Amino acid sequence: MDLQLTGKRALVTGSNSGIGVAAARRLAEEGARVIVHGRNQQRAEAVAADICASGHDAIAITGDLSTQQGCDALWQAVEAAMGGLDILINNAGGSDDATRTWETSHWPDWIEEFEMNAGSAMRMTEHALPGMIAQKWGRIINVSSAQATMPFPHSSPGYNAVKAGIINTTTSLARTYGKHGITINCISPGPVDSAVFREFALDLPPLRGKTFEEAEPFLANKWGVSAGRLGQPDDLAGAFTFLASPKARFINGVTLRVDGGMCGFINV
Ligand SMILES: NC(=O)c1ccc[n+]([C@@H]2O[C@H](COP(=O)([O-])OP(=O)(O)OC[C@H]3O[C@@H](n4cnc5c(N)ncnc54)[C@H](OP(=O)(O)O)[C@@H]3O)[C@@H](O)[C@H]2O)c1
Incomplete structure (x- = not known):
C-alpha cells in the first residue's frame, strides 16, 4: 500500500533512541522528510546519517523540550529547515525515575514528568497547529503508555497520570481541529x-x-x-506511519494500543 507520505515534512520528537528511531526511520522509508530529534546531538546526528545512508531524507535538530524556551527554539529551527510541518509525532518523554512510587514521588517530580511528557507535546502542538490549519492538512500523533489506563504500583504515579492526560488531550484536540483536515491521534505502547x-x-x-x-x-x-x-521499537513503526498518512483521514481522536495484547479491557 502506498501510504502517500512522499515529501511530507515530519518531526519525530525524541527520535535519537528507542521507539522514536523506528518511527522516524519508517516515515523516511515511506518518503517523508524527517527531522530526528532528542537532547543528545551525537545520537540524533547518527540516526539521521543512518537514514540518509539508506537513501532517505533526514536531518537532526536537537534541544530540550521540557521548557517553553526549548520548544520555541526547536520550532524556530524546524521552520528554518522545512518551513513548517505536515506531521508532528510527540514521542519525547519518559520519566527521570520510572521506579518512583507513591511513597517516593513528590509534587516536584510530577511537575518534571508533566513538563517532559505533556509540556513538550502541548507546546509543540501549539506551534504546529497554525501552519496545519492554514494548509488544511496535518497529522499529530501523541504517545501515551499502557500505564495510563493500567497503572502498575511499581511505576511512577506522576508518569502514569500525565500519560492518561495525553489520551484525554488527544481526543479534545481532535474534536476541535478535525474540521481543518487535521487528525490528532495517540499511540499507547505496552512494554517496548x-x-x-x-x-x-x-x-x-x-x-x-x-x-x-x-x-x-x-x-x-x-x-x-x-x-x-x-515489543520491539519496530513493532510500533507501522502504526505511526499509517496514522500519519492520508489513508487514515477519518481516524481522529483515537488511542491505539500497540501492546501485544497486554491491556485486558475493552477499548472504548
Ligand atoms: N519503552 C516502553 O516500554 C514505553 C512504554 C510506553 C510508553 N513509552 C513512551 O514512548 C516514548 C519513547 O520512549 P522510549 O522507550 O523509546 O524511550 P527513550 O529511548 O528513552 O526515548 C526517549 C526520547 O525522548 C527524548 N527526550 C526525553 N526527554 C526529553 C526532553 N526533556 N527534551 C527533549 N527530548 C527528550 C530522548 O532524547 P535524549 O535521550 O537525547 O534525552 C529520547 O530521544 C516516551 O514518551 C515513553 O514514555 C515507552
Missing part, C-alpha cells in the same frame, strides 16, 4: 525494549542480575502480554 525500558525492567527486584533474554518471558507472563514477548 528500548534502552531506558531495559534499565527499568532489569532493575526490578526479581530480575536483578538477569539478562534481557532471561527476563523477557518472565515479564511478558507477569504483565499478561498475550504475544508472549515484549
Whole structure:
C-alpha cells in the first residue's frame, strides 16, 4: 500500500533512541522528510546519517523540550529547515525515575514528568497547529503508555497520570481541529525494549542480575502480554506511519494500543 507520505515534512520528537528511531526511520522509508530529534546531538546526528545512508531524507535538530524556551527554539529551527510541518509525532518523554512510587514521588517530580511528557507535546502542538490549519492538512500523533489506563504500583504515579492526560488531550484536540483536515491521534505502547525500558525492567527486584533474554518471558507472563514477548521499537513503526498518512483521514481522536495484547479491557 502506498501510504502517500512522499515529501511530507515530519518531526519525530525524541527520535535519537528507542521507539522514536523506528518511527522516524519508517516515515523516511515511506518518503517523508524527517527531522530526528532528542537532547543528545551525537545520537540524533547518527540516526539521521543512518537514514540518509539508506537513501532517505533526514536531518537532526536537537534541544530540550521540557521548557517553553526549548520548544520555541526547536520550532524556530524546524521552520528554518522545512518551513513548517505536515506531521508532528510527540514521542519525547519518559520519566527521570520510572521506579518512583507513591511513597517516593513528590509534587516536584510530577511537575518534571508533566513538563517532559505533556509540556513538550502541548507546546509543540501549539506551534504546529497554525501552519496545519492554514494548509488544511496535518497529522499529530501523541504517545501515551499502557500505564495510563493500567497503572502498575511499581511505576511512577506522576508518569502514569500525565500519560492518561495525553489520551484525554488527544481526543479534545481532535474534536476541535478535525474540521481543518487535521487528525490528532495517540499511540499507547505496552512494554517496548528500548534502552531506558531495559534499565527499568532489569532493575526490578526479581530480575536483578538477569539478562534481557532471561527476563523477557518472565515479564511478558507477569504483565499478561498475550504475544508472549515484549515489543520491539519496530513493532510500533507501522502504526505511526499509517496514522500519519492520508489513508487514515477519518481516524481522529483515537488511542491505539500497540501492546501485544497486554491491556485486558475493552477499548472504548
Ligand atoms: N519503552 C516502553 O516500554 C514505553 C512504554 C510506553 C510508553 N513509552 C513512551 O514512548 C516514548 C519513547 O520512549 P522510549 O522507550 O523509546 O524511550 P527513550 O529511548 O528513552 O526515548 C526517549 C526520547 O525522548 C527524548 N527526550 C526525553 N526527554 C526529553 C526532553 N526533556 N527534551 C527533549 N527530548 C527528550 C530522548 O532524547 P535524549 O535521550 O537525547 O534525552 C529520547 O530521544 C516516551 O514518551 C515513553 O514514555 C515507552
